[in-house]
Amino acid sequence: MIDTHAHILAGLDDGAETMEETKRMLEKAVDEQITGIIATPHAHHPQFKTDLAALHEQLAATRSWIAEQQLPIQVYSGQECRLSEKLPEQLKTGQALSLAESRYVLLELPSSGIPAYTVQIIQLLISSNYVPIIAHAERNQGIIQKPERLERLLRHGALAQVTAGSVAGSFGKAIQKTAMNLIDANLIHVYGSDVHHLTKRPFLFNEGLDYLEKKKRHEVVDIFLENNERIVRNEHLYVLEPQDIPKPKWWNIFE
Numbered sequence: 001m002i003d004t005h006a007h008i009l010a011g012l013d014d015g016a017e018t019m020e021e022t023k024r025m026l027e028k029a030v031d032e033q034i035t036g037i038i039a040t041p042h043a044h045h046p047q048f049k050t051d052l053a054a055l056h057e058q059l060a061a062t063r064s065w066i067a068e069q070q071l072p073i074q075v076y077s078g079q080e081c082r083l084s085e086k087l088p089e090q091l092k093t094g095q096a097l098s099l100a101e102s103r104y105v106l107l108e109l110p111s112s113g114i115p116a117y118t119v120q121i122i123q124l125l126i127s128s129n130y131v132p133i134i135a136h137a138e139r140n141q142g143i144i145q146k147p148e149r150l151e152r153l154l155r156h157g158a159l160a161q162v163t164a165g166s167v168a169g170s171f172g173k174a175i176q177k178t179a180m181n182l183i184d185a186n187l188i189h190v191y192g193s194d195v196h197h198l199t200k201r202p203f204l205f206n207e208g209l210d211y212l213e214k215k216k217r218h219e220v221v222d223i224f225l226e227n228n229e230r231i232v233r234n235e236h237l238y239v240l241e242p243q244d245i246p247k248p249k250w251w252n253i254f255e
């Protein structure tokens with residue numbers, strides 16, 4: 001199983017602070033039967049100025065520790081790229097990194113909503129042969145209020161990722177409900193932990209998958225895990241036709 005969103009590299013952003021933490025997170029990932037992690041420190045985020053030289057250094061140090069320990073896991077390069085019109089150029093020149101050196105780019109929107117220029121940036125990325133994947137779509141206020149907004153971004157060629165913890169319920173009932181509605185409408189294609197820390201922001205990778213299995217979304221689990229693998233292989237993802245998003249029923253308002 002591949003995790004497509006993880007802040008495991010040390011000292012770069014709000015994820016792991018030390019190499020020791022990175023090591024414990026990798027051991028936990030192996031326990032969770034994760035065989036590959038795409039490390040996605042923030043890129044060009046207003047609060048975190050990730051230094052690319054430091055990123056490559058941490059990646060090399062992490063990979064050599066894994067080899068030394070003979071851990072059955074691989075770490076791939078990547079970043080969680082903040083929405084910016086400079087992004088296509090930054091990706092081309094290596095100032096921002098796509099997922100596992102593939103055509104897929106993890107795109108972070110501000111959590112407060114969807115800026116007006118989002119579609120334009122999606123189009124710019126697509127015309128530069130990249131495929132943007134909207135990170136944690138279910139935690140975006142604009143999408144929570146009106147899930148159709150995500151469908152519009154997908155029509156322009158974007159894909160979307162859900163966070164394992166959102167599905168597992170660790171961000172609350174409303175976000176869990178949004179996540180399930182988006183999944184049921186075929187608006188989510190990729191699955192990631194967005195792990196930041198072993199206890200404060202843990203993997204919950206299997207907890208999310210277990211919840212989906214419990215709710216009989218067996219096919220969804222298969223598609224997510226398959227698509228995560230396909231990203232690493234830089235292959236086309238499995239995408240189902242979007243369906244209508246369930247309208248809230250009046251008797252659910254008080255849930």
Ligand SMILES: [Fe+2]
Binds near residue numbers: 005
């Ligand atoms: Fe993240």
